[in-house]
Amino acid sequence: MDRLACYDCGETYAFGDAVRCRCGEPLWFEPDTASFDWSDASGTTGGDATLGRDTLWRYDSVLPAAAPTGFAAAAGGTPLFRAPSIEPTDGPRIHLKVEGVNPTGSFKDRGTAVGVCRADGPIGTVSHGNMALSVAAHAAAADREAVILVAEDTPDSRLAMIAQHDPHLFRVRGDYGRLYRDTVDGDLGAAFLNSDAPLRVAGQKTVAYEICEAFAPDAPDAIVLPVSSGGQASGVWKALRELDAAGLLPSVPRIYLAQAARCDPIARAYRRGRSRVEPVEGEPTAAVSINNADPPSGNRALAAVAETDGGVVSVAEEAMIDETDRLAADAGVSVEPSCAVATAAVRELATAGEFDAADDVAVILTGSGYKYGPSDPDTASVREVDRTDVPAAVRDAVS
Ligand SMILES: *Cc1c(COP(=O)(O)O)cnc(C)c1O
Numbered sequence: 318m319d320r321l322a323c324y325d326c327g328e329t330y331a332f333g334d335a336v337r338c339r340c341g342e343p344l345w346f347e348p349d350t351a352s353f354d355w356s357d358a359s360g361t362t363g364g365d366a367t368l369g370r371d372t373l374w375r376y377d378s379v380l381p382a383a384a385p386t387g388f389a390a391a392a393g394g395t396p397l398f399r400a401p402s403i404e405p406t407d408g409p410r411i412h413l414k415v416e417g418v419n420p421t422g423s424f425k426d427r428g429t430a431v432g433v434c435r436a437d438g439p440i441g442t443v444s445h446g447n448m449a450l451s452v453a454a455h456a457a458a459a460d461r462e463a464v465i466l467v468a469e470d471t472p473d474s475r476l477a478m479i480a481q482h483d484p485h486l487f488r489v490r491g492d493y494g495r496l497y498r499d500t501v502d503g504d505l506g507a508a509f510l511n512s513d514a515p516l517r518v519a520g521q522k523t524v525a526y527e528i529c530e531a532f533a534p535d536a537p538d539a540i541v542l543p544v545s546s547g548g549q550a551s552g553v554w555k556a557l558r559e560l561d562a563a564g565l566l567p568s569v570p571r572i573y574l575a576q577a578a579r580c581d582p583i584a585r586a587y588r589r590g591r592s593r594v595e596p597v598e599g600e601p602t603a604a605v606s607i608n609n610a611d612p613p614s615g616n617r618a619l620a621a622v623a624e625t626d627g628g629v630v631s632v633a634e635e636a637m638i639d640e641t642d643r644l645a646a647d648a649g650v651s652v653e654p655s656c657a658v659a660t661a662a663v664r665e666l667a668t669a670g671e672f673d674a675a676d677d678v679a680v681i682l683t684g685s686g687y688k689y690g691p692s693d694p695d696t697a698s699v700r701e702v703d704r705t706d707v708p709a710a711v712r713d714a715v716s
């Protein structure tokens with residue numbers, strides 16, 4: 318259970334000895350899942366009977382941490398439902414995996430929960446978004462110290478959201494992109510649960526366990542998700558490899574990744590047929606949570622796509638904003654623009670003939686829009702009305 322492996326060169330390490338392989342690629346936990354069966358998914362709620370629902374700890378037999386009680390027990394177990402109202406004509410069936418209902422509003426809670434349960438002492442992260450919020454909240458719940466390193470230009474509104482959980486919060490001047498390396502290479506006295514840390518990826522694989530269990534004994538034809546560092550894509554791929562090794566997939570779902578066109582290093586490498594991702598000069602985009610010009614698990618994400626016969630799609634800014642609106646207005650799901658790239662990608666792939674009406678596509682909506690919603694609030698449709706005119710105005714509106 319505590320063996321780490323490199324997907325690329327196959328080198329193995331003991332947990333705690335390294336985070337990245339000597340070859341440079343990131344490591345992940347390599348549990349033996351050959352004898353895993355869905356009946357081993359124990360229906361556990363993290364040993365916390367008061368939760369009353371299944372969470373990611375249902376899969377504790379393939380995780381590097383024991384099931385906890387309390388806040389960390391509550392991560393995962395998110396809804397998955399079909400959303401016909403946003404399906405393209407003659408396109409695939411779209412099933413939405415709504416990660417925004419996690420305790421801090423994003424899938425990052427899965428990795429943080431496993432990380433906080435396994436790592437000793439203070440925990441930390443290099444993030445100014447969902448991961449920072451998640452680590453700060455989980456540390457608070459576990460009565461542990463948290464170290465959060467945010468970029469210099471992080472807006473105050475975000476800082477306030479993170480600061481409410483009372484972490485050690487540092488606004489860092491200088492090359493923020495290099496900080497990830499600094500926390501991997503140096504001993505800072507805290508366990509850094511960065512975007513693609515092995516503990517985080519182990520937690521993040523559970524989203525694909527949940528999706529596949531929901532379809533069992535079948536499997537979805539494809540899983541589509543937004544990608545930034547490549548941590549979640551790695552987790553999804555890891556889960557599919559483990560479930561395949563266990564003989565639980567009639568066919569392995571294809572992994573499709575979506576990026577915002579304004580910052581799309583993984584999509585560029587894919588289009589050029591490369592197996593290595595080069596850093597790009599990204600431009601500002603409304604997809605703030607996936608704006609990573611030099612993704613540390615980019616090569617692994619590309620390998621996930623290549624090995625599962627999937628693809629990587631760049632989504633134009635306007636299509637992404639339209640899709641954010643469509644998900645909210647037609648499916649009732651408020652997401653960040655960073656998530657809407659995924660359903661926008663399904664639309665583009667359907668047009669390109671990659672999906673047809675017989676396909677089941679699971680889309681991971683990674684984070685709630687109630688935090689980082691539409692950057693440009695659409696209040697044009699708000700009507701001003703006097704109280705006495707409300708009855709007539711309402712009748713008129715719904716007629
Ligand atoms: C972190 C994040 C992503 C990207 O995940 P990676 O593991 O960095 O690729 C996508 N969407 C949201 C909402 C996120 O917070």
Ligand SMILES: [Zn+2]
Pocket residue numbers: 323324325326327328338339340341342
């Ligand atoms: Zn290696």
